[in-house]
Amino acid sequence: MIDRRTLLGGALPVALTLAGCAPRAARTRPPGDLFFIGSNGTTLHAARLDARAGELRMIGPVATLSKPTWALLHPRLSMLYVADQGAAGQVVAFRIDLASGGLTRAGAAPAGGGTTHLAIDPRGRALLAANYAEGSVASIAIGPDGFPGARISTIAASGSGPHRRQASPHAHGVMLDPSGRFALVADLGTDRLFVYRFDPRTGALADDDVARHLILPSGSGPRHFAFHPNGRIIYLLGELTADIFAIRWDARVGRATLFQTLPANAPGFTGASTVSEVMISRDGRFAYVANRGDSTIVVHAIDPRDFTLRPIQRIASGGNYPWDFRIHAGGRWMIVANERSDLLTLLAIDPRNGMLTATGKSLAVPKPANITFANAG
Numbered sequence: 589m590i591d592r593r594t595l596l597g598g599a600l601p602v603a604l605t606l607a608g609c610a611p612r613a614a615r616t617r618p619p620g621d622l623f624f625i626g627s628n629g630t631t632l633h634a635a636r637l638d639a640r641a642g643e644l645r646m647i648g649p650v651a652t653l654s655k656p657t658w659a660l661l662h663p664r665l666s667m668l669y670v671a672d673q674g675a676a677g678q679v680v681a682f683r684i685d686l687a688s689g690g691l692t693r694a695g696a697a698p699a700g701g702g703t704t705h706l707a708i709d710p711r712g713r714a715l716l717a718a719n720y721a722e723g724s725v726a727s728i729a730i731g732p733d734g735f736p737g738a739r740i741s742t743i744a745a746s747g748s749g750p751h752r753r754q755a756s757p758h759a760h761g762v763m764l765d766p767s768g769r770f771a772l773v774a775d776l777g778t779d780r781l782f783v784y785r786f787d788p789r790t791g792a793l794a795d796d797d798v799a800r801h802l803i804l805p806s807g808s809g810p811r812h813f814a815f816h817p818n819g820r821i822i823y824l825l826g827e828l829t830a831d832i833f834a835i836r837w838d839a840r841v842g843r844a845t846l847f848q849t850l851p852a853n854a855p856g857f858t859g860a861s862t863v864s865e866v867m868i869s870r871d872g873r874f875a876y877v878a879n880r881g882d883s884t885i886v887v888h889a890i891d892p893r894d895f896t897l898r899p900i901q902r903i904a905s906g907g908n909y910p911w912d913f914r915i916h917a918g919g920r921w922m923i924v925a926n927e928r929s930d931l932l933t934l935l936a937i938d939p940r941n942g943m944l945t946a947t948g949k950s951l952a953v954p955k956p957a958n959i960t961f962a963n964a965g
Contacts, residue, residue: 620645621916622689624659624668626958628911628927632656632670633953634689635932639918644934644951647689653680658705659960663712667694667734668962677703677719679728679736684962697736700724705812707762707771714740714791716762716771723757725773725784727791740791747778750807751828754778760827761812766819767839770800774810776827779803781810781835783842802844804833812865817872821895825852830861830881832888834897848896852879852886865912870919874942878910878924885910885924885935887942903944906933914959925956932956 620636620643627633634647654674661668666684668691671677677700682691702721708714708730715728715736724744729737745757758777764786765772771793773782783800784793804810809828815821815837822835822844834848852863865878868890875888875897887901905913907926915922915937922935922944934949 618687622684622686622962623914623923624650624960624962625925625932625953625956626656626659626670626960627953628655628657628955628957630654630656631954632659632691634691635951636689637916637921637923637934639916639921642921642934642936642947642949644923644932644949646951646953650689650691651682651693657957659958660706660708661960661962662730662734663708663710665712665734666962668960669706669708669715669736671699671703671706671717673702673704673720675701675721677701677717677722679703679706679715679717681734681736686963694733695735697728697739699728699739700726700742704759705761707764709764709786709788709791710768711788713788716764716793718759718762718773720758720760720776723759723775723777725759725762725771725782725793727786727793729791741793743784743793743795745773745775745778745780745782747780749777749779749809751809753828754807754809760810763813763815765837765839765842766815769839770842772813772822772844774813774824776809776811779806779808779810781813781824781844783844785842797842800842800844802835802846804846805829805831805849808833811863814866814868814875816868816890816895817870823866823868823875823897825863825866825877827862827864830863830879832863832866832877832897834895850897850899852877853881854902857882864910867913867915869915869939869942871939876913876915876922878905878913880909880911883908883910883926885913885922885944887944889942901943903935904946906935906946906950907931911957912959914961916961923959925953925959927955927957930954930956932959
């Protein structure tokens with residue numbers, strides 16, 4: 589059932605709850621680009637990055653949910669959608685006050701068990717939710733006001749893998765391809781990159797050609813992925829083996845083909861293999877990978893001829909267990925969410941060579957797991 593007035597924790601009205609933790613609205617927007625910090629705890633925080641000075645400034649807690657691990661923006665409206673990874677799994681929508689950084693709850697919709705990742709179609713008519721616990725992907729209608737509505741379709745995967753975490757499907761990442769006609773789902777439990785047809789008119793998903801699904805190395809545990817700006821290359825992470833997969837994408841027929849595999853771990857590394865996030869620079873020259881196993885960010889040069897990756901730098905993330913990171917729209921700053929040290933760190937990017945440098949700037953945040961820019965990035 590669609591929820592627009594649900595009480596948080598069954599106690600206080602949402603408006604009162606948020607009023608107690610959201611900052612007071614300002615008449616003029618303070619300097620710096622607003623971003624939100626999801627967590628493996630219960631609190632969503634807001635902060636700002638001053639891109640001129642290279643400074644981080646905390647605003648404070650702005651919402652409380654059971655486990656707000658992932659968020660993304662509406663393509664046109666000032667709306668934030670948060671994956672609430674509780675047992676039931678839901679998507680919660682908030683109106684954003686860009687001046688104060690405050691959030692006002694606007695609605696919610698059930699998505700499936702353990703909602704962990706989201707995508708949105710370019711016109712803002714449908715949300716896609718990857719449900720880790722349920723091993724499914726769901727599409728959810730979005731109204732003209734940005735409120736989430738009824739579930740349009742759900743596809744549940746089947747299968748398993750050899751790792752102890754692969755007893756059943758676990759949808760971990762979802763994206764629409766640049767053509768907007770296919771939804772790609774990285775499933776950690778089945779070692780698959782599932783490719784489903786997406787109808788942009790209705791928002792419906794269809795599993796109409798199993799031959800499209802890409803089988804990845806056994807036990808690799810596909811997690812998150814990113815498209816190259818050219819729309820023809822995908823870089824995907826295998827969480828359980830800390831491998832990076834380079835994949836060619838043919839949007840005409842919805843086919844993915846693996847052409848390179850390389851490790852994110854340093855030679856001789858003997859710790860736990862666990863990578864978390866990958867991003868591509870806007871000019872398409874560099875790929876960045878967060879490696880939780882050794883708490884580093886690994887920088888790769890992308891060959892402009894064949895799009896293979898070559899590691900060029902490994903730098904400490906500035907904390908412990910980098911769960912996520914984001915590159916600011918200007919291309920000069922990276923914010924890293926170090927989950928086990930309760931710390932955001934700021935790294936400087938040299939856009940000429942892609943290299944990262946520690947700045948020593950940080951913010952204390954409990955269990956940070958996601959960073960989403962509201963007006964930049």
